[in-house]
Amino acid sequence: MTEKSSQHPSNFLTSKQLHKRRKAEQRFKAYGISTIIIVISVLLLLLTGIIFKGYSAFTKTEIALEIFYDPKVFKESIPKAILKMRDTGSLIRRALQKEFPDIKDSDEIRKALQLISPNARISLIRKVVEDPRLIGTTRLTWVSASDNINLFIKKPQQRKLPAYQRQLDDQKIAWIDQLRERKKLRQRFNVQFFTNGDSREPEQAGILGALMGSFYTMLVTLLLAFPIGIGAAIYLQEFAGKSRLISLLELNISNLAAVPSIIFGLLGLAVFLNFMDFPRSSALVGGMTLSLMTMPIIILAARAAIQAVPSSIREAAEGLGASRVQLVFHHIVPLAMPGILTGTILGMARALGESAPLLMIGMVAFVVDIPHTPLDPTTVLPVQIFSWLRNPEQGFIENTAAAIMVLLLFLILMNLAAIVFRKRFDHKW
């Protein structure tokens, strides 16, 4: 009797087997949770590292000097004064001598000049251009401190190091302490980091040039890759039908999406620069090159999204007598839009972080000017990060980390925009 009842399906599984089953399920859950924990902690480590290194780039040190705006220096009309950079240097020298009366010889005055950023001379000229009434007066003027001072203020632990490991000698440290006592030293939000282009001086280098370059490059990429990619996807999916040629084409598009990006850079160099003679280092060429890379990704995503539109909707529209074009543009494309946008953002995000193909087309050049059109020579955020990292000056390390933060912020904003767009197109069926 007992043997017979064990044949009933509910008796196949003993409580031990059930226990094993439950265990397996729990184990699998534990694997999942632990992978997520690993991913999140790596991400946190990365982010905190970058933020810790880079946050200090958002402040900079300024020193106040009693500058006498000597009419002799600015005697000519103002634009000509710009040419007399060395003379504004003399203004700073005089102000420093006044500040530190104990300076004896020219060696010491040269050392004192090293406290001040070389770009301070230009900022004095700019002040005069803005307000010519300054000429002939003596004003307390805040100028940027040099890179070494900047770092010293941000990382005071340097003071404890032996002199040969420090960037500043005892005298400079003494001067800084004096300035601080007289309240002629201050930390300010580094506006210039967001308003300047690149510079050889880390305390003057800014991200705006690369930011605008990235913006124009992305704009060109989007304007080219989005319409062409969707057009190709619609054609392949809805109109092309099936033939050898079409399936060969499909295979090649899938392959293109996996081609190393530097190959696209070579293509851009050969075709856009050498053959078509477009302006080198420009956002236009960068965008065109990146759009080649982004397009296959958009085509693949768009085709998948179009394929996912339920056939019942197709039939409904066809049954009402909608033409193929009406079917595609009234129903298929709007319904596929969320998927298409997701793919586009993925492709654009990849393009935004890409540097290798842009190196090939000369976007690694040192460009101080901020680009005003996509035709101007420029660089982009990832390439800027790469260039800054190669510089020997200590100050560029924090600039690099800060630039990475800006790049990440840019990425997050793009993803947010994608989510907003997708929400607007979202619907049920």
Place this chain on the structure above:
Amino acid sequence: MSFKSRKIKFSISDLSLFYGDKQALFGVDLDILEQEVTALIGPSGCGKSSFLRCLNRMNDKIDNIQIKGQIALDGMDIYDRSLDIVRLRARVGMVFQKPNPFPKSIFDNVAYGPRIHGMANNAKDLDAIVHKSLQRAGLWDEVKDRLDNPGTGLSGGQQQRLCIARAIAVNPEVILMDEPCSALDPIATAKVEKLIDELREKLTIVIVTHNLQQAARVSQKVAFFHMGKIVEAGDTAEIFTNPKDERTQDYLTGRYG
């Protein structure tokens, strides 16, 4: 019973259909009369849906399909090269097995057909068409306050009646229905059947159904399909009470299918 003889709407002769090497229809002949409901019955895979989809050329896009024979709508061959498929589908509408409203508002669902065929000159005309179509589909009272709501938010039965309203909005002469009630509950089914009976006054209906009682309730003519052939066709009352072919008899009595 009216004694005036009805006009032939669809005349199908020697229709064969192949999916690649597989033949699905074998020389089917059938006349479908105006202002009648013709029910196509038969076991699964007998070719009745394939047949129905030939009538407004919904099969055209399937790969490797081959269609032979003649289908005439009011004497015009619908597979003629000069025929415009868009105009054919405006004349021969279709309702599908699963309700498939567009993910748009109720109003836009019904207005879509008239819009693409340019049937309304202004917004007032369009409103009138939508109103009339929803009324004919018996849905107006249920949705008149929420025409802007999405059509996908209605219940299953309402969705199917919305699809019927959408089909009749373009003023078709024929409506093809492919198992329109198979996804509906009995009450919704009853409503759709009543609707089919009312629509018959103005247009011709061809309906595929697995529900024999439904065929008996709504149709005037029945065609029994078996293995890609019409075994028997004729008046519904005649076939249900006095089937001549043994296979029809077996199917109707539930011996297979």
